[in-house]
Every structure is written in structure tokens, then in C-alpha cells.
Amino acid sequence: MGIIERIKEIEAEMARTQKNKATEYHLGQLKAKIAKLRTQLLEPPKGSSAGGDGFEVTKFGHGRVALIGFPSVGKSTLLTMLTGTHSEAASYEFTTLTCIPGIIHYNDTKIQLLDLPGIIEGASEGKGRGRQVIAVSKSSDIVLMILDASKSDGHRQILTKELEAVGLRLNKRPPRIYFKKKKVGGFSFNSTLPLTHVDEKLCYQILHEYKIHNAEVLFREDATVDDLIDVIEGNRKYMKCIYVYNKIDVIGIDDVDKLARQPNSVVISCNLKAAHYHGIYAHPKTIPRLRLLAKMWEEMGLVRVYTKPQGQQPDFTDPVVLSTDRGGCLVEDFCNHIHRNLIKDVKYVLVWGTSARHRPQHCGLGHFLHDEDMVQIVKRKEKEDGGRGRFKSHSTDPARISDREKKAPLKT
Ligand SMILES: Nc1nc2c(ncn2[C@@H]2O[C@H](COP(=O)(O)OP(=O)(O)OP(=O)(O)O)[C@@H](O)[C@H]2O)c(=O)[nH]1
Ligand SMILES: [K+]
Ligand SMILES: [Mg+2]
Numbered sequence: 001m002g003i004i005e006r007i008k009e010i011e012a013e014m015a016r017t018q019k020n021k022a023t024e025y026h027l028g029q030l031k032a033k034i035a036k037l038r039t040q041l042l043e044p045p046k047g048s049s050a051g052g053d054g055f056e057v058t059k060f061g062h063g064r065v066a067l068i069g070f071p072s073v074g075k076s077t078l079l080t081m082l083t084g085t086h087s088e089a090a091s092y093e094f095t096t097l098t099c100i101p102g103i104i105h106y107n108d109t110k111i112q113l114l115d116l117p118g119i120i121e122g123a124s125e126g127k128g129r130g131r132q133v134i135a136v137s138k139s140s141d142i143v144l145m146i147l148d149a150s151k152s153d154g155h156r157q158i159l160t161k162e163l164e165a166v167g168l169r170l171n172k173r174p175p176r177i178y179f180k181k182k183k184v185g186g187f188s189f190n191s192t193l194p195l196t197h198v199d200e201k202l203c204y205q206i207l208h209e210y211k212i213h214n215a216e217v218l219f220r221e222d223a224t225v226d227d228l229i230d231v232i233e234g235n236r237k238y239m240k241c242i243y244v245y246n247k248i249d250v251i252g253i254d255d256v257d258k259l260a261r262q263p264n265s266v267v268i269s270c271n272l273k274a275a276h277y278h279g280i281y282a283h284p285k286t287i288p289r290l291r292l293l294a295k296m297w298e299e300m301g302l303v304r305v306y307t308k309p310q311g312q313q314p315d316f317t318d319p320v321v322l323s324t325d326r327g328g329c330l331v332e333d334f335c336n337h338i339h340r341n342l343i344k345d346v347k348y349v350l351v352w353g354t355s356a357r358h359r360p361q362h363c364g365l366g367h368f369l370h371d372e373d374m375v376q377i378v379k380r381k382e383k384e385d386g387g388r389g390r391f392k393s394h395s396t397d398p399a400r401i402s403d404r405e406k407k408a409p410l411k412t
């Protein structure tokens with residue numbers, strides 16, 4: 001039996017099983033079994049090389065955004081509108097068959113936008129080009145889920161389920177569960193608050209399913225079995241997703257209003273003439289292109305830092321662009337971005353901008369920078385170098401020549 005059939009079989013068993021206190025351990029184990037199979041499904045088949053069919057697009061610019069959606073929702077039309085790169089659009093489904101990159105110039109940064117083939121239900125199991133499309137989405141910084149405003153909102157749930165099945169978690173943060181595998185010592189289970197979804201026995205059984213017998217688990221929130229499985233699997237990708245409702249020119253203004261008020265959602269129309277004709281862009285929530293770009297920028301969490309040479313103004317068209325993936329952007333990240341050896345020469349930095357309490361503020365490597373800050377690096381002088389001799393070449397430093405080298409006969 002193939003992996004997909006096994007997943008289907010377990011899903012059927014779960015559907016048959018009534019949910020109650022007595023079955024909760026069994027259901028938990030079944031969930032873990034499915035998660036394991038799905039992870040297996042993601043491993044590329046032996047002997048095959050991934051991609052090779054027009055999907056491998058080189059990363060470019062300061063960030064990457066993928067357009068995901070059902071066929072004919074207007075992904076290609078949107079790419080053409082936002083980037084100027086032409087991507088074929090037509091009224092029939094599956095017009096786009098490969099990955100087509102374009103570039104958005106916004107806030108002095110370059111953002112790579114990727115048009116992709118439409119995906120359909122079952123994409124996570126390999127239907128259509130689902131696997132390749134999903135792999136590209138995983139390589140992106142954020143996802144724009146393009147939806148047809150005139151179609152059922154069920155599409156959004158189906159797509160979310162497909163992306164979740166391959167380990168993508170949209171607009172969620174990692175569960176607050178500390179989990180550490182150990183070599184010995186058995187199983188320890190703790191929580192900092194009362195738990196309502198998981199108890200020690202259930203956790204033990206899930207770990208048993210993964211053949212993990214020594215581990216430390218600490219719940220820091222009232223997490224679910226699914227959260228626990230995500231933490232054990234350890235391969236989940238947490239991504240921001242913007243729901244983009246396109247074609248609002250074909251629906252009524254009340255429906256536009258409802259969609260626009262949903263969280264993480266933007267309403268647009270690529271058919272500008274129709275949108276103006278219906279008076280849709282008179283609506284305050286629908287300043288189309290700019291609103292979408294602004295939302296995208298916000299969700300990407302990029303930080304522009306301008307380098308200020310001493311006694312000069314910085315080049316305000318050429319920022320250092322950093323991401324806040326790891327919870328923020330430190331002075332240390334900024335220095336490392338400029339040069340990987342710079343950090344040991346830095347005495348302190350001067351920071352101007354919203355992160356600074358004074359103008360300028362003296363900051364160390366652990367200071368968090370904000371978007372549009374200006375930074376001047378002040379280096380150590382050579383004599384302040386703590387005698388580490390960074391300017392000396394090691395090979396000519398007599399103290400560093402080993403005894404063995406001294407004794408070695410000179411080569412002629
Ligand atoms: N009314 C209306 N039609 C639109 C809008 N945007 C796109 N379309 C039309 O929708 C159809 C599909 O557009 P595409 O850009 O090819 O859609 P796609 O999502 O790239 O389609 P596939 O590549 O086949 O998955 C085309 O006929 C477009 O002209 C819009 O905002 N309003
Ligand atoms: K199409
Ligand atoms: Mg297309």
C-alpha cells in the first residue's frame with residue numbers, strides 16, 4: 001500500500017472514531033501516524049532530482065513572495081500589474097505552467113514576486129503541479145493567497161488545508177512547548193499552567209509512536225496534540241499569509257466591505273476599468289495596488305538601515321536591508337551583513353532613528369534596530385585592540401611560530 005492510501009485509511013478510521021475521553025489517546029496516536037506519513041511523503045523519491053521543470057528560480061532581491069491560488073483567480077494578471085513582467089493570462093484554467101518571477105520596487109528595496117500554476121484540492125498529495133508549487137512557497141518569505149472574491153470562501157479553507165498538510169503554518173507562531181530529546185534519563189513532563197488538551201499519558205503515547213523514550217517536555221501554554229506533534233516533527237514552516245480577494249469588480253459593495261474587514265485580508269481588482277465603473281475604488285478600504293504593497297511590506301518585516309559615514313550624510317537610496325525573522329534585527333546582524341569580520345573591530349555604534357533614545361544613541365551589538373534607522377560604526381583603534389594583534393599577520397609573528405617550525409630545516 002502506498003503512503004497516500006495509508007493516510008486515507010487512517011483518516012477514515014479517525015472519522016469513524018467518536019471523540020471522547022476514552023478515545024482521545026487513540027486519536028492522538030493516529031494523528032501522529034498521519035504526521036509521520038506526511039513527512040515521508042515530502043522526502044523526494046530516491047534517484048530523482050527535485051525540480052528541473054522550470055520551477056527552480058534563483059532568489060533575487062531582499063525578499064520573496066509567492067502567489068498561491070486556484071486556477072484562473074488572476075495570479076498572472078496580478079504579477080503583470082505589480083511588476084511589469086508579462087505573465088500570460090487567459091480565461092482558461094492552467095494557463096501558467098511554470099514559475100514566473102517578477103520584481104517589485106518598493107521602499108528602496110527589491111522584492112521578488114513569483115507567479116505559479118494554479119493548485120487544486122489534493123495538491124499536497126501530488127495532484128497537478130502541487131508538490132513543486134508548494135516547494136516554491138516554502139522557499140518564500142511570505143505567501144499571497146489569491147482568491148476569487150466571487151467564489152465560495154471554502155476555497156480559502158481547502159488551500160490552507162493543502163498547505164498545512166505539507167507542514168506550512170500560516171499566520172501562526174510556533175507552539176510554546178519546550179521539547180528536548182535525550183540519550184538517557186527517561187521521560188519528564190511538566191507544564192507551567194493547567195492543561196486542557198494534553199496530559200502526561202497522551203504525551204507519552206505520542207512520543208512512543210515516534211520511538212522517543214528519553215525526553216524532556218515542558219508546556220508553556222495550553223497547547224493541543226497537533227501543536228505537540230508539530231514540535232516533535234520540528235520541520236514546520238511558520239509563514240505570514242495575506243488573503244488577497246481579487247475580482248471585486250464583479251461583486252456588490254456590501255460583499256467587498258465584508259471581505260475587506262477580515263483579518264490579514266486585502267481586496268483588489270486587476271480590472272481597473274470595471275472597478276472604477278462600479279465605484280468600488282471610491283470605497284475607503286480599497287485603494288488597490290498601494291494598499292496591497294503596503295500590507296505586503298508590513299508583513300515581510302524588513303528593516304532598512306542607512307549607513308552613515310563619519311561627517312557625511314548616508315546614501316538614502318541604498319539601505320542595508322535586513323529581515324526580522326529571528327525576532328528582530330540587532331546591530332550585530334547589521335555589522336555581519338556588511339562584513340563577516342567587522343564585528344570584532346566595532347567599539348560601539350551611533351544610532352539615529354526611532355530605535356534610539358537620544359540623537360544619536362551610543363549602542364552595543366545587542367541593540368535592536370528599527371526600519372529607517374541610520375547607523376555609524378565606530379571602530380576600535382589598534383592599541384585598544386587588547387593586544388589581539390589583528391593587524392599582524394600570524395605567520396610573521398615570531399611568538400606564533402611553533403617549535404616544530406623553528407627546528408624544521410629550511411627548504412632550498
Ligand atoms: N473581472 C475580473 N477579471 C479578472 C481580474 N483579474 C483577472 N481577471 C481575469 O481572470 C482570468 C484569469 O486570469 P489569470 O491571470 O490567467 O489567472 P491565473 O490565476 O494566473 O490562472 P492560471 O495561471 O490558469 O492558474 C483572465 O481572463 C483575466 O482577465 C479582475 O480583477 N476582475
Ligand atoms: K487562467
Ligand atoms: Mg497564471
